[in-house]
Amino acid sequence: MTASAMVAEFDDGAGWTADAVEQLGERHAIPAACRGSANPAALAWLAEACELSPGTRLLDVGAGAGGPAAWAAKRFGVRPVLLEPMPGACRAAARLFGLPVVRATGERIPLRAESVDAAWCLGVLCTVRDKAALLREIHRVLAPGAPLGLLVVVARSPRVFPSPDGNRFPTQRELARLLAGAGFDLTEQIARPDGTPLSWSRRAEQVAAVVATRHRHDRAFALADRQRASFTRLFATGQVSTQLVHAVKRAPGQAPHGGNMSTTTGDDGYEVELEIEIRAELDMAESSRPDEAVPASEWLFDPTDVQREIVELRNLLGAVEELEDRSPGRGAREDA
Numbered sequence: 163m164t165a166s167a168m169v170a171e172f173d174d175g176a177g178w179t180a181d182a183v184e185q186l187g188e189r190h191a192i193p194a195a196c197r198g199s200a201n202p203a204a205l206a207w208l209a210e211a212c213e214l215s216p217g218t219r220l221l222d223v224g225a226g227a228g229g230p231a232a233w234a235a236k237r238f239g240v241r242p243v244l245l246e247p248m249p250g251a252c253r254a255a256a257r258l259f260g261l262p263v264v265r266a267t268g269e270r271i272p273l274r275a276e277s278v279d280a281a282w283c284l285g286v287l288c289t290v291r292d293k294a295a296l297l298r299e300i301h302r303v304l305a306p307g308a309p310l311g312l313l314v315v316v317a318r319s320p321r322v323f324p325s326p327d328g329n330r331f332p333t334q335r336e337l338a339r340l341l342a343g344a345g346f347d348l349t350e351q352i353a354r355p356d357g358t359p360l361s362w363s364r365r366a367e368q369v370a371a372v373v374a375t376r377h378r379h380d381r382a383f384a385l386a387d388r389q390r391a392s393f394t395r396l397f398a399t400g401q402v403s404t405q406l407v408h409a410v411k412r413a414p415g416q417a418p419h420g421g422n423m424s425t426t427t428g429d430d431g432y433e434v435e436l437e438i439e440i441r442a443e444l445d446m447a448e449s450s451r452p453d454e455a456v457p458a459s460e461w462l463f464d465p466t467d468v469q470r471e472i473v474e475l476r477n478l479l480g481a482v483e484e485l486e487d488r489s490p491g492r493g494a495r496e497d498a
């Protein structure tokens with residue numbers, strides 16, 4: 163991301179949010195400070211998938227103004243540690259929630275190896291150039307077998323348009339490879355659930371309205387607004403979707419769950435991983451709506467191609483499910 167757009171969105175924006183929350187009241191803090199598009203249903207899914215519980219030491223990498231970590235502390239009793247490179251966001255998180263914040267990037271985490279019980283990284287991966295380095299660092303500081311919860315904006319194809327400043331969205335295949343390469347087993351993945359309650363979205367909107375009233379003439383506000391508009395268009399045209407991922411740190415020396423994805427057949431783990439990939443691609447294809455928001459003439463791909471792709475993915479999914487049913491490992495488990 164260019165420095166100015168990055169600073170506008172994540173640094174200035176975080177400070178303005180904290181100011182507005184102070185005016186409107188503390189109950190606005192968590193919804194307004196969830197800046198990676200997490201809603202209560204998404205946070206609950208991640209918390210349950212990662213089996214968070216009172217006392218869990220949760221590292222939130224790219225924590226922003228701290229909304230998700232504060233939610234996890236309030237609802238699940240975790241002990242969060244926030245890691246965030248933007249000074250304005252660090253100050254906002256400390257002001258709003260009084261949580262411990264480390265100012266650093268995810269590529270160089272100043273914590274000891276195996277020192278945290280769980281990690282979250284929400285809405286961050288697409289803003290980071292060296293995604294592999296960030297995931298390797300998270301892997302290093304997690305305890306063996308510990309969970310990682312991700313919220314990731316995933317692209318249907320490597321090129322998207324318009325391309326928000328500095329963002330590089332991984333494709334589904336790339337994400338699966340990055341996780342495996344960093345030493346994680348991808349356990350489960352779903353499209354981010356919708357259905358944010360009005361009580362939550364209204365509080366976030368009220369904060370955004372105060373920020374707009376105070377700062378609409380600032381250059382940083384215009385930059386951040388342009389960034390938001392690019393994202394809205396990418397989602398409306400189905401080029402990207404928000405995915406939730408639960409992965410687990412593989413123990414040293416342990417073979418990747420599912421083995422070599424490009425050559426293995428008839429391996430139960432491989433089929434499960436392939437099924438996760440196909441389901442995610444199917445979700446993305448099905449969430450592409452040519453009839454909504456954008457005229458067909460502005461689509462980057464022919465909407466009938468999307469229908470064709472959905473049919474092919476469904477067929478592929480059916481074949482993989484059948485393979486899973488027939489796999490000797492699966493049969494043995496069911497017989498037991």
Ligand SMILES: C[S@@+](CC[C@H](N)C(=O)[O-])C[C@H]1O[C@@H](n2cnc3c(N)ncnc32)[C@H](O)[C@@H]1O
Pocket residue numbers: 172195196197198199200223224225226227228229230245246247248251266267268269283284285286289290
């Ligand atoms: C979309 S915001 C999400 C913030 C927060 N996770 C949330 O969900 O509210 C992305 C955050 O990633 C941070 N970030 C950018 N580059 C980073 C890096 N290399 N390491 C860690 N965080 C980074 C940004 O400063 C920003 O706060």
